[in-house]
Amino acid sequence: MAILICTEHDNSQLKPETLHAINAATQVGDELYLLIVGYQCQRVAEQAAKIQGIVKVLVVDDSCYQHHLAENLSNVIAEIGAGYCNNNAQYTHIFAAATSHAKNTMPRVAALLDVAQISDITSIESEDTFQRAIYAGNAIAKVKSLDETKVITVRTTAFDAVLGQGGQAIIEQLDIMYNLHLSEFISEDLTVSERPELTGAKVVISGGRGMGNGENFTLLEGVADKLDAAIGASRAAVDAGYVSNDMQVGQTGKIVAPDLYIAVGISGAIQHLAGMKDSKIIVAINKDEEAPIFSVADYGLVGDLFDVLPELAQIL
Amino acid sequence: MKILVAVKRVIDFNLKVRVKPDNSDVDLTNVKMALNPFCEIAVEEAVRLKESGVASEIIVVSVGSKPCQEQLRTALALGVDRGIHIETEDNHESLNIAKLLAKVVEQEQSELVILGKQSIDSDNNQTGQMLAALLGFSQGTFASKVEQKNNKLIVTREIDGGLQTIALTLPAVVTSDLRLNEPRYASLPNIMKAKRKPIDVTTPEKLDVKLKSHIQQLSVSAPTERTAGVMVNSVQELVDKLKNEAKVI
Numbered sequence: 001m002a003i004l005i006c007t008e009h010d011n012s013q014l015k016p017e018t019l020h021a022i023n024a025a026t027q028v029g030d031e032l033y034l035l036i037v038g039y040q041c042q043r044v045a046e047q048a049a050k051i052q053g054i055v056k057v058l059v060v061d062d063s064c065y066q067h068h069l070a071e072n073l074s075n076v077i078a079e080i081g082a083g084y085c086n087n088n089a090q091y092t093h094i095f096a097a098a099t100s101h102a103k104n105t106m107p108r109v110a111a112l113l114d115v116a117q118i119s120d121i122t123s124i125e126s127e128d129t130f131q132r133a134i135y136a137g138n139a140i141a142k143v144k145s146l147d148e149t150k151v152i153t154v155r156t157t158a159f160d161a162v163l164g165q166g167g168q169a170i171i172e173q174l175d176i177m178y179n180l181h182l183s184e185f186i187s188e189d190l191t192v193s194e195r196p197e198l199t200g201a202k203v204v205i206s207g208g209r210g211m212g213n214g215e216n217f218t219l220l221e222g223v224a225d226k227l228d229a230a231i232g233a234s235r236a237a238v239d240a241g242y243v244s245n246d247m248q249v250g251q252t253g254k255i256v257a258p259d260l261y262i263a264v265g266i267s268g269a270i271q272h273l274a275g276m277k278d279s280k281i282i283v284a285i286n287k288d289e290e291a292p293i294f295s296v297a298d299y300g301l302v303g304d305l306f307d308v309l310p311e312l313a314q315i316l
Numbered sequence: 317m318k319i320l321v322a323v324k325r326v327i328d329f330n331l332k333v334r335v336k337p338d339n340s341d342v343d344l345t346n347v348k349m350a351l352n353p354f355c356e357i358a359v360e361e362a363v364r365l366k367e368s369g370v371a372s373e374i375i376v377v378s379v380g381s382k383p384c385q386e387q388l389r390t391a392l393a394l395g396v397d398r399g400i401h402i403e404t405e406d407n408h409e410s411l412n413i414a415k416l417l418a419k420v421v422e423q424e425q426s427e428l429v430i431l432g433k434q435s436i437d438s439d440n441n442q443t444g445q446m447l448a449a450l451l452g453f454s455q456g457t458f459a460s461k462v463e464q465k466n467n468k469l470i471v472t473r474e475i476d477g478g479l480q481t482i483a484l485t486l487p488a489v490v491t492s493d494l495r496l497n498e499p500r501y502a503s504l505p506n507i508m509k510a511k512r513k514p515i516d517v518t519t520p521e522k523l524d525v526k527l528k529s530h531i532q533q534l535s536v537s538a539p540t541e542r543t544a545g546v547m548v549n550s551v552q553e554l555v556d557k558l559k560n561e562a563k564v565i
Contacts, residue, residue, distance in 0.1 A: 069482070070445070070448075070455055070457070071448075071454060071455065074449065099476050100458060100474070100475045100476045101475070101476065103441050103445075103457070103458075104445065104455075104457045104458070104473075105445075106445075107410070107441070107442035107443075107444075107445035107446050107449075108445045108446065108448060108449040108455070109449075110411065110442070110446065111411060111414060111445070111446035111447075111449035111450055112449050114411075115411075115530060116409055116410070116411050116530035116531050117410070117440070117442050117446075118531065119439070119440045119441060119442060120439070129534065132439075133439065133539070134342075134437065134438055134439055134536070135327070135333040135342060135436070135437055135439070136436060136439065137539060138332055138333050138538075138539065139333060139335050139342050139536050139537070139538060139539070140536070140537050140538070140539050141533055141535070141536050142533070142534040142535045142536075142537070143531050143532065143533050143534065144531070144532040144533075144534055145530070145531060146529060146530055146531065146532060147530050181485065182452075182453070182454035182455075182484070182485050183454045183455070183456070183482050183483065183484045183485065184468075184482060184483045184485075185480075185482055186470070186481040186482055186483055187480070187481045188475075188478065188479070188480045188481070189478050189479045189480075189481075190477045190478035190479075191477055191478045197476075197477070199476075203564075203565070227565060235494070238494070238495070239494070244478075245460065245474050245493070245494060245495050246474065246475075246476065246477055246478055246479075248494075251436065251439065252354075252434075252493075252494055254476075259564045260558065260562075260564040260565065270332055271329070277539075277542060280562075280564065281558070281562045281564045282542070282545075283554065283558070294544060294547070295542075295544045296542040296544065297544065297545055298545035298546075298562065299545055299546060299547075299548055299554055299557055299558070299562075300544070300545065300546070300547045300548065301547070301548050301549075301550075301551070301554050302547065303551075308551055311551040312551050312554070312555070315551060315552060315555050316555065316565070
């Protein structure tokens with residue numbers, strides 16, 4: 001079975017999320033092809049070729065793919081995905097990690113191929129049967145794909161990353177042009193942080209409405225510094241304007257599953273739990289002992305976060 | 317500009333869904349239903365674009381059984397001009413919904429389609445992107461800001477790690493993220509007025525769209541519940557437990 005895996009990168013570095021998607025793909029088959037679409041992305045190709053177990057790295061390089069706009073990209077992926085790889089075999093699956101980038105692009109690929117997309121899978125039962133969370137993780141659906149080509153996005157927290165070294169795949173340049181001029185990149189405003197990324201961090205500390213305001217989030221930093229943790233927030237904190245949306249953990253934000261998740265001043269709404277309940281150890285700090293977050297926490301501490309956080313930062 | 321907004325009837329977001337004992341699906345009997353929160357944001361954005369003079373008319377569409385007309389009325393009460401109900405069974409797959417919507421967009425010649433980025437039941441996050449693909453439209457997904465400049469639509473998008481701003485050539489599909497706006501409440505006079513606004517009913521057959529099943533749902537089960545752990549009495553005790561018991565720090 002030939003599987004096409006769409007990589008995510010910034011034209012110079014492969015994003016670690018892709019390594020999780022590759023792992024998921026290995027559970028389906030072992031003939032893996034990596035696709036890199038971008039501009040001046042030779043370095044990414046070299047990096048990708050070192051990943052173990054890859055047959056070939058396909059590279060489509062042109063200035064019109066510099067900003068990875070969905071309209072151009074989806075046409076490239078659909079054309080390659082519908083075509084033939086080595087030995088005249090047709091791709092049976094197209095995999096990608098369920099990042100905001102893939103969420104933007106992959107459904108467009110699926111529609112171009114007239115097939116469904118199975119979003120955000122958490123487990124693989126067989127080559128055509130997968131599990132995914134629905135209703136904010138309050139139910140798990142087992143679904144079977146009836147399509148010849150299966151377009152699948154993978155929840156990265158549900159699959160470990162494969163090793164990014166030891167392999168020696170062939171790199172093949174392809175010349176495919178889709179410069180549709182439908183959308184145009186203007187600017188990007190990325191949060192610059194020394195901290196690990198939320199979805200990959202081993203420790204995450206998140207603040208909720210109980211933080212009171214945006215400035216108080218600096219209290220989380222003291223603890224985060226000691227634990228090399230990423231900082232997250234509940235939707236309530238984002239809605240209240242304390243912090244930006246890219247910090248949101250939950251059904252409508254990011255799904256995280258670190259070794260340690262510390263929820264501070266978070267009541268534990270269903271939609272927040274959906275984003276963190278697969279964490280290995282959950283700690284809840286809240287002054288309301290009735291807060292629902294305590295019902296999912298391994299360790300609960302009832303107390304005022306303005307006392308607890310400085311003390312915690314000091315002891316650690 | 318004529319705007320089309322697609323909306324979905326889903327379980328009220330405050331409610332926790334239960335799985336049927338036979339694991340065939342979730343149990344939605346006698347459960348309060350509502351407009352999907354992201355769809356509500358989409359409706360609000362369309363109404364604001366009309367208020368600012370960018371849009372001339374707003375049409376709301378929903379696909380499903382008869383009760384989804386309640387959600388169409390909700391949208392009409394928020395300021396939408398008229399509704400289209402595509403009557404068919406509930407819970408069609410995203411691709412089928414996109415195909416039905418594409419037909420309506422072609423018939424209505426709308427230049428902008430706004431949808432919620434995902435529904436809180438199936439959590440797929442697909443329909444808008446699929447619709448854009450079928451129509452060959454540009455797309456601005458997970459929008460937190462939308463404005464018209466010359467003949468372009470400037471969309472700020474929520475992406476991993478921050479924001480991205482792109483310019484879309486019209487016609488376009490936009491999907492709403494949380495921070496796009498804060499939806500208004502419908503006033504009583506507007507709710508009354510909405511009752512007299514027209515809702516056209518059509519069917520997949522009348523639209524000449526053939527629906528096909530691509531996914532079979534084999535079962536639905538409840539997730540393994542986490543159980544509550546222990547309460548600690550001090551920060552010191554917490555740190556000790558994390559170090560020595562859980563061994564995560």
